[in-house]
Amino acid sequence: xxxxxxxxxxxxxxxxxxxxxxxxxxxxxxxxxxxxxxxxxxxxxxxxxxxxxxxxxxxxxxxxxxxxxxxxxxxxxxxxxxxxxxxxxxxxxxxxxxxxxxxxxxxxxxxxxxxxxxxxxxxxxxxxxxxxxxxxxxxxxxxxxxxxxxxxxxxxxxxxxxxxxxxxxxxxxxxxxxxxxxxxxxxxxxxxxxxxxxxxxxxxxxxxxxxxxxxxxxxxxxxxxxxxxxxxxxxxxxxxxxxxxxxxxxxxxxxxxxxxxxxxxxxxxxxxxxxxxxxxxxxxxxxxxxxxxxxxxxxxxxxxxxxxxxxxxxxxxxxxxxxxxxxxxxxxxxxxxxxxxxxxxxxxxxxxxxxxxxxxxxxxxxxxxxxxxxxxxxxxxxxxxxxxxxxxxxxxxxxxxxxxxxxxxxxxxxxxxxxxxxxxxxxxxxxxxxxxxxxxxxxxxxxxxxxxxxxxxxxxxxxxxxxxxxxxxxxxxxxxxxxxxxxxxxxxxxxxxxxxx
Numbered sequence: 001x002x003x004x005x006x007x008x009x010x011x012x013x014x015x016x017x018x019x020x021x022x023x024x025x026x027x028x029x030x031x032x033x034x035x036x037x038x039x040x041x042x043x044x045x046x047x048x049x050x051x052x053x054x055x056x057x058x059x060x061x062x063x064x065x066x067x068x069x070x071x072x073x074x075x076x077x078x079x080x081x082x083x084x085x086x087x088x089x090x091x092x093x094x095x096x097x098x099x100x101x102x103x104x105x106x107x108x109x110x111x112x113x114x115x116x117x118x119x120x121x122x123x124x125x126x127x128x129x130x131x132x133x134x135x136x137x138x139x140x141x142x143x144x145x146x147x148x149x150x151x152x153x154x155x156x157x158x159x160x161x162x163x164x165x166x167x168x169x170x171x172x173x174x175x176x177x178x179x180x181x182x183x184x185x186x187x188x189x190x191x192x193x194x195x196x197x198x199x200x201x202x203x204x205x206x207x208x209x210x211x212x213x214x215x216x217x218x219x220x221x222x223x224x225x226x227x228x229x230x231x232x233x234x235x236x237x238x239x240x241x242x243x244x245x246x247x248x249x250x251x252x253x254x255x256x257x258x259x260x261x262x263x264x265x266x267x268x269x270x271x272x273x274x275x276x277x278x279x280x281x282x283x284x285x286x287x288x289x290x291x292x293x294x295x296x297x298x299x300x301x302x303x304x305x306x307x308x309x310x311x312x313x314x315x316x317x318x319x320x321x322x323x324x325x326x327x328x329x330x331x332x333x334x335x336x337x338x339x340x341x342x343x344x345x346x347x348x349x350x351x352x353x354x355x356x357x358x359x360x361x362x363x364x365x366x367x368x369x370x371x372x373x374x375x376x377x378x379x380x381x382x383x384x385x386x387x388x389x390x391x392x393x394x395x396x397x398x399x400x401x402x403x404x405x406x407x408x409x410x411x412x413x414x415x416x417x418x419x420x421x422x423x424x425x426x427x428x429x430x431x432x433x434x435x436x437x438x439x440x441x442x443x444x445x446x447x448x449x450x451x452x453x454x455x456x457x458x459x460x461x462x463x464x465x466x467x468x469x470x471x472x473x474x475x476x477x478x479x480x481x482x483x484x485x486x487x488x489x490x491x492x493x494x495x496x497x498x499x500x501x
Contacts, residue, residue, distance in 0.1 A: 005113045005187060007034050010075055014095050016110050022103050024096040025081075033074055033093070038107050039180040049180075050075035054100035077103050105212035108179035115186035116214045121197040122315055123211075124152075125245055126222030126260070128362040129308045130175065130200040132339045133222050136312035137198045143331050146319060149189050151177070152200030154340055154472070160189050176205035196319055203241040211250070218256040218318055219245055220311050224263045225361035239269055246276045257284035258314050260307060287311055303369030304362075305343055341471025343369065346491050350455035351376065351464040354487050356471030358385065358412065360395040363468055367403025374464045379451045380404035382468040383444070384426055386417030386477075393422065394429035401434055404466070406454065409440045410447030412469045413477040444476065448490045467491070 011031035017023050036048040040061065044051075051073050053061040062080050065088065076094040097103040109116065124133045131153045138150035138157045150157040153175050176182075176199065189197065205211060224239065244250070246257065257277065264270040264286055277284050287310060301309045317327040338344050343366065344354045351374050357366040363382065370378055380400045384393045400407045409426060411419040419442050430438060441447035448467055455463045467487045470476075476485035 003191065005111060008111050009033060010035055010093060010095075013075075013107055013110065017095060017097065017103050017106065020102075020106055022097045022099060022106070024098060026095045027089075027093060028075075028095075029093045030074075035075060035111060037111055037180060037184070038077060038104055040178070047071055048074065050077060052076075052100055052104045053078040054104075055079065077107065099209065101209040102212045105179045105209055105214075108183040109213045112183040112187040114213075115183060115190045116197075118190040119186065119197045120195060120319070121199070121214065121216050122218045122220065122319075123199060123201040123216040123245055123250070124220045124222065125201045125203070125206075125242055126220075126263070127225045127359055128357070128365070129222030129260075129304065129311075130202075131356070132305060132308040132342050133220055133312045134198050134200055135339045135342075136309050136336070137316050139336050140312060140316040140327070140331055141196065141198075141319070143335065144316070144320060144327075146196055147194050148196040148198065149185075149194050150198050151185075156185070159192070159194055160185070161192060174205070174210075175200045175202040176210055178210055182210070198315070201245055203238060206244040207241050213249060215252060216245075216250055216255060218258070218315050219251060220315050221245075221257070221259040221263050222308060222311055223260055223361070224266075224269065225359055239272070243272060243276055246273065246280075246282070248280065251280065251282055253281045255282055256315075256318055257282060258287050258311055259284055260311060261286050261288055262307075285314070287314055302373055303343075304365040305339065305369070308339075341473070344471075344488070346488055347495060349461040350452070350459065352452070352455075352467065352491050353464060354467050354471065354491070357382075357466075357468045358470075360392055360399050363396055364399040364403060366466060366468060367399065370464050370466055371403065376462055376464045377406075377459065378404040379406045379408065379455060379459075379463060379465045380468065381408045381410060381447050381451045381466065383410045383412035383419075383447075384422055385412045385469075386415035386419075386422055388415075390425055393425040394427075397426045397429035401429070401437070405437065406451075407438045408447045408451045409438060410444045411442055411476070411478075412444075413473075414479075415477050416479060419478075444485065444487075445490050448487060449494055452491065452494050 009031065010028045010033045013035055014023065014026050014028060034048055035050055036046055038050045038052050040052055053064065053076055055062065062078060062083055065084055074093060076092060077097060077100050078094055079097055079100045081089060081096055122137070124130050134150050134152045135154055135157070138148070141148045148158045149160045201211065224242065259273065264273065273284070313324050313327055317324045341354060341356045346352050346354055353370055355366045357363045367378060367380065380403065382396065382400060384396055409423050411422070414422060423440060423442065439450065441450055451465050455461060455465050470487050474484065474486045475482045
């Protein structure tokens with residue numbers, strides 16, 4: 001049976017957090033009470049898990065103290081005690097922190113014996129290309145027999161085996177998981193002899209300190225463009241959130257940093273990166289895809305996917321301390337699969353491509369790559385997510401108009417917003433002339449089917465259809481309900497009915 005982490009107590013946890021300068025005050029009713037973990041939710045099955053309370057962007061978790069818990073909570077990590085009544089306060093154990101989210105990450109790391117220190121970890125960040133790059137590193141490591149784990153939007157990949165104590169949970173809720181899910185899995189990986197980790201790191205996770213206390217031996221920055229301005233408010237704030245990954249505690253002077261040239265194309269951003277890294281004596285390598293991929297025959301991907309692959313190859317070679325050229329010679333490119341949900345060609349005549357593109361730049365690049373690869377007119381099906389950056393909605397339409405002959409507007413994950421209102425926000429970019437090229441179907445299945453019917457009837461199959469935004473997602477979030485939905489399934493079912501009918 002896999003060993004457990006060494007048991008920690010409330011007082012031990014408090015002492016550790018005090019040593020990090022985070023503790024404002026504490027009340028421990030039972031200092032020797034064991035602690036097994038820290039979570040946001042008060043319905044965790046294990047009663048020895050404490051609960052973290054902090055003020056988030058959309059919700060103040062301290063308010064949960066006013067409702068009746070489903071079980072006794074033995075310890076709270078919190079920031080604000082002013083809203084708690086004196087009667088309630090005197091009956092709970094708590095550690096008050098200056099930053100509960102930093103405390104959450106450091107606490108989970110401590111409880112699970114700092115598993116990240118036993119791994120050589122690589123962080124992949126960027127507006128677009130994180131999942132593709134992580135997947136490609138995983139595939140290259142797999143060919144090179146590197147014992148590893150890959151973690152991100154596509155789930156857990158690599159050599160980690162599920163155990164009864166640490167079942168492999170779905171990580172699709174967040175690009176970068178919260179500490180209560182991350183550190184137990186890292187502990188499990190160490191116990192199974194895994195030595196390398198590659199993971200996606202989102203700007204949200206850096207803002208929220210989910211990885212605080214981790215240090216990466218290498219960082220890959222794939223791209224940068226407008227997205228997530230619902231959280232970061234401005235492009236400069238969004239960039240500053242990404243730059244945190246290039247600072248202490250996430251890297252040291254021994255860390256390797258690989259940055260796609262596109263990220264460095266804006267002078268003020270390039271200056272900030274250079275200034276940040278120079279302050280820590282960390283060199284970086286600007287990666288030019290043309291220098292490595294363009295002249296090689298049999299290169300496995302095209303366009304933006306090729307850029308991601310070159311970055312992946314650099315970091316994969318870094319793990320073995322070999323050159324990229326040596327890696328080319330040792331890997332069989334023909335064995336490299338498509339990245340799930342990224343430029344996946346799921347039908348030919350007409351060509352139907354499913355891609356995760358959900359930012360203006362990602363949509364632009366996807367349309368350019370499809371035009372270059374197939375040389376045919378393009379029908380583009382897309383929408384925009386609800387409760388997310390509203391400013392990018394008309395920008396998405398502008399890129400669709402530039403890159404496609406016909407656009408079918410639909411819903412993505414509307415969440416709490418009215419799908420029709422989201423579509424109206426997208427249509428702000430339309431001129432009177434543009435309306436002739438745009439069709440609206442609120443229900444995503446109807447939109448995809450309409451595009452496929454048009455491809456057959458109006459274009460006789462001599463067209464490319466891009467279904468953008470959801471990739472391999474198998475759910476659609478409407479209101480507060482997550483319903484089964486897959487773009488790929490809709491396409492496959494359409495052509496099954498078409499051929500059988």
